Amino acid sequence: MQNEEKFLDVLNSHKAILYKVANAYVSSSHDRNDLIQEIIEQLWKSFENYNGQYRYSTWIYRIALNVSISFNRKEKSRKVISMPFTETLIQFADAKVQDEREHDLQTLEHFISQLKSFDKALILLYLEEKSSSEMAEILGISETNVTTRISRIKNALRQKFIRLGVSG
Amino acid sequence: MEDMEIISLWKAQNARIDQSLTLNRKLLHETLQQKARISLKGLRTIRWTGIILGIGWCIGIATLLLSSWPVTSVVFKISLGINFFVTAIAVGLYIYHLVLIHGFDNSQNIVTAQQKLSELKVSNLKTLGVLWIQLPVFSTWYMSVEWMQQSPLSFWGIQVPIVLLQTLAGLWLYRNLNIRNHDKKWFRWFVSKGEFARIEKALEITKEMEEFAKVSQ
Known part of the structure; x- marks a missing residue:
């Protein structure tokens, strides 16, 4: 639980990276939300092995870019299996x-x-x-x-x- | 527009994004507590399907071979034995791929991670190549000495050339169904079909990556 709170704090400090990377790799908001979700899942999966060797931003960039490059390749097929979230993990109030x-x-x-x-x-x-x-x-x-x-x-x-x- | 102006433009956009983004902590808590979607799901599914079908096939072949042992010819036994052995190798390769997929680390640098991912995506080709080796056994299991003696014309004139052709085709596919041929037209045609479209896309990324990682002149 403590680990989860720490992860969410790290994510909160770097949330803009996720948004910007996802935004550069997919065009629709639906795909962007799906991609952000996958990046967060991969970050969470990798978080327990994070050893502080790199800065958080470097670690996040690596995972976000790797997931986005792979995601781009399977964009069409993913549309079918994406989770039907009505809310999004990172909300963007487009001002x-x-x-x-x-x-x-x-x-x-x-x-x-x-x-x-x-x-x-x-x-x-x-x-x-x-x-x-x-x-x-x-x-x-x-x-x-x-x-x-x-x-x-x-x-x-x-x-x-x-x-x-x-x-x- | 100068570099600094472009960067300042981007920074202005950043400020706007930072202000507009809110982390949905409640939903995130729920998501993290759920079992994350299995990464590289498609790659795993193909391997698991191959393993299950392969083991089922091996059990079937072994049962047939052992139960008919006293009444079947040597050619039949050898044919089924090769079939069993090659299928078992393919199952072993699929298990090895699953281990690699499980150990895949997205936090590596981009070129290394994408290279490994592309290799994983095309690793199915190697298994397919191995499976092609057994092509002739599908035409040899029913061959017999009696057939050779009683109908030498059909045996030597039709059956043996078919087996030889299948052997050559199997060996050729085993050797050539390889990523090094990714630029060849026949290869691209071959991998563009059905499930192998995934491989074709991985090859596109590999090509782009090779170009990207090449030291610029």
Whole structure:
């Protein structure tokens, strides 16, 4: 029970990671809820083996990204077996503020949604301002590779904004 | 738009998300107390089905073999023996896969975890490859010395070539039904059917991952 409370506290402090990762990998709110539920289950399953070697955020990113990449592959079949929760584990009160940045944000989210699974993971970590070494650790690739890939993705993103006439 | 502007845009979105999210602790407590859905359910189901059917098949073959032992030919005994042995190996492989699935750890780094997951997803191919080896025994169990002596034309002209062809096909499939051939057209056609669509998707991810993990030039 104490362990469960601790887990819920950790989850509460990092709930935004779950939402953002799930949001990047699936498009519908139904799938997002289903994916968040699966991530939480996997986190809970893994929690007893968490040894503090990595920060909670690194551990959560690893599991959330791994589950999301796999989830993406079986999205269609999962729709049939998803749990019929009327409530959701993480509730999002979408207080959308319509300002001039909303369009830019939509462009950014659309760009991310079009990336391949692994590049998507990389850009999410970059936007969270993770260091190259932490990104390399989470993803399992070299720091050089992280830097080169990030630079390519940023260039593509910059081009997209230029094409859409967003100069900043 | 510059890097810092993009990051600041993302941060603004983060702030909004942080404010809007609420953890449903009551529902979470209930969920954690329930038995979590078995992860990698599809992979487990295929293995369990294979194990149950395989054990049932082995019991059937062993019963038939032992109960008919005094009255059956050597060819029959050898054919059924090979069939039993190969099926038992496949059952053993499925049990091994279940152990690997049970030990799968989602908290490993992304490339390692996805690599292991893809290997698990395509491991069914190896079992299938092993099963193909026994292809000729389905045509050998009824062969006999009497048939060879009484009807040599049908025996040597039809039956033996069929068995040889099945042997070659079985060995070829055993050797080639391998992930290393994932770029070949026939392989993609083969794995795109039915349940093997799962393998095809795993191969797509493997390809993407190889590209991703490759040190950039």
